[in-house]
């Protein structure tokens with residue numbers, strides 16, 4: 001651990017994102033031992049949710065993002081290379097992560113039940129003892145002492161009863177947190193919400209185009225320095241991961257939306273706070289063959305690091321990212337997650353095509 005930590009502090013080889021990304025639901029249920037067999041979990045239950053609500057049904061503020069071309073990718077991440085030219089059409093994007101208030105409105109209108117709240121099908125989790133198959137989700141549960149950074153199960157737990165209304169478990173609540181990002185939502189939940197709201201998840205290319213806001217910085221979407229003029233630009237992690245968060249940016253865990261400076265395109269929290277689902281499947285080699293115009297992602301997912309797992313792209317990092325330990329919130333970096341898995345640092349925002 002010491003070696004890795006030291007290297008990370010020198011900026012040479014920061015730890016990658018197993019730190020701030022919860023393992024898949026099956027992985028958590030099996031105690032982190034693996035992740036096979038969960039790719040279809042929940043997929044057969046695509047909610048009867050949804051009445052389509054129509055435009056602006058969720059009252060989300062959107063900004064117009066005029067289409068154009070940009071250099072997508074980053075030299076700092078193997079799966080974000082090569083940097084390549086991409087052109088996206090104009091679209092509208094939510095200015096902030098979808099909030100608990102917005103999601104509550106959707107649930108009230110549709111009686112939608114999120115994947116984390118549903119009974120688990122033993123067929124989807126063949127290697128998990130039946131008594132462990134209770135509704136719940138992944139929760140960041142930091143230890144009180146430093147731990148080796150090679151086992152995410154030291155700080156991630158499957159918590160029965162954790163869901164969007166109880167983000168860290170049955171004793172937690174979103175009371176008074178209407179303006180916090182909704183979390184504990186998986187890919188399928190986002191699709192159901194999007195259908196109701198008359199919107200859709202962004203493609204990965206749209207997300208990065210919007211985050212870059214007309215500039216190309218290698219380090220951060222806002223520029224070269226992490227704290228320009230001493231200012232905190234995003235809700236990330238300061239201190240010693242995972243046991244000691246010094247909270248210099250004001251928040252140990254999630255922050256309400258719009259607490260940090262807005263981007264040149266009028267967007268908040270594209271970096272940090274909650275990870276955000278994108279519509280694309282994840283493949284680390286996709287940029288080598290990505291089309292130039294409005295890329296939609298590969299037709300399926302494959303990740304040599306987790307070959308049995310279907311994964312979708314997630315972007316922007318969360319309150320658990322830091323320059324010392326997990327840098328997947330930096331400009332051009334990519335995240336990934338199993339579509340039926342959720343956690344208390346994972347949310348979403350939506351877009352709508354338009355001129």
Ligand SMILES: [Ca+2]
Pocket residue numbers: 235236237238247248249250251252253319
């Ligand atoms: Ca923070």
Ligand SMILES: [Ca+2]
Pocket residue numbers: 097269270271272273274275276316317
């Ligand atoms: Ca975010």
